[in-house]
Amino acid sequence: MSSARKPDWLKMRPPSGREFADIRETLRDHGLHTVCEEANCPNLGECWSGRSRSSGTGPDGTDDAGGTATFMLMGDRCSRGCNFCDVETGGMEPLDPDEPANVASAVAEIGLDYVVLTSVDRDDLPDQGAGHFAETIREIKKRHPGILVEVLIPDFQGEEELVQQIVDAEPDVIAHNVETVSRLQVPVRDRRAGYEQSLSVLEYVDRVSDIHTKTSIMLGHGEYDHEVYQTLADCRERGVDIVTLGQYLQPSHSHLDVKRYDHPDKYETWRRVAEDELGFLYCASGPMVRSSYKAGELFVDALLREGSSVEEARQRARASAD
Structure with a gap:
């Protein structure tokens, strides 16, 4: 059992609504996976239920309800076994060569302007x-030139030539998480x-490109404040x-225990520091914030598209989270 008791401020919105159902059906029709489901993201209900964007329209000028899904490529089983993650490990299967096209089709059906x-x-x-990941980026960009694409990539064992394949596909944001x-x-x-x-x-991404970079840190594993500060620095x-x-x-x-739950005020302090x-x-900072977080996407959208x-851009992102 977790050694820390879950506080009252950690409340999740249960998945519901037409937008949620439509996104789920579209993903099933194309045989796609999302990290939203596989990793049991606590914000799944909020993102899939489609809280409206302030812009109100997608890249093709049609109404956009703002539903968001983070597509998880290359299957639903991972070759690694991180002790915080709920994605299954082992039993790897061949890549689906149709996945890049299927993702691009699903993007159009869902009506996303930020993927x-x-x-x-x-x-x-x-x-x-890396090649499959890059092909998916290119396929989306080819079919939807006005779309913004953020990618959260593996470390590719630090091999720069593999990271370069992602850079060459020209996503708008490249994220990789240090995690802790x-x-x-x-x-x-x-x-x-x-x-x-x-x-x-x-x-490496910062050195060879002008693409915005992003990372994420989980709190609650027993880290000290000075270690969080050092990680940010x-x-x-x-x-x-x-x-x-x-x-x-x-x-x-069977996963790691939670050592501590920090109050939302502490997260606000880290935001100001960052x-x-x-x-x-x-900086998006709060108990329910995750790597793929809608307010962060709105920040990038405002910065790059508008x-x-x-x-x-910060003000727009924070207004969406209120």
Whole structure:
């Protein structure tokens, strides 16, 4: 059992509504997976139920209810076994060559103007799935030129030529998560992952491109404040533009215990530190915040599509979270 008792402020919105049902049906029709479901995201009800965007229209000028889904590429089983993650491990299957086209079709049917792609780790493949990931980005961009694409990529074992394939596909945001502070990488993450390896991926993207970079940190594994600060500072030093901080929630009794639940006020403090002191363009910080978080997407949307200033984009993102 978790050693910390879940506080009252951790409340999840149950999935419901027409938009939720429509997105789920579209995904099933195309045989697609989402990290929203596979990782039991606590915000699934909010994102899939389609809280309206302030813009009100998609890239083709049609009404956009704002439903969001994070597509998980390359299957629903991961080659790694991180102790915080609810995605199944092992039993890897061949890649579906139709997946890039199916994702692009689903994007049109759902009516998204901002797409988030992530994937399981595929250490079993010669290129660890980098080519398949890049092909999906290109297929979406080809069919929907006005769309914004954010990708949350694996570390590809730190191999720069594989990361470069993602860069060459020209997504609008490249995210890779450090997940936790340096001291707690083991036991939180699989031993094939690593703090410096993850930082090197983010630093490489910043060095070779103008693409915005993003990372995420989970709190509640027993980290100290000075370690969180150091992690934020390390990420910013490597050129990371956007960061999210959220509460780790134990998916099952076989996963790591929650050591502590921080109050929302603490998350607000970290937001101010990240933006005002360390210089991140944007920080989404709160108990229910996750890597793919709607307010963060609205920040990027305002910044890149609408040409808003950083402060204007921040205000729009925060208004959406209220």
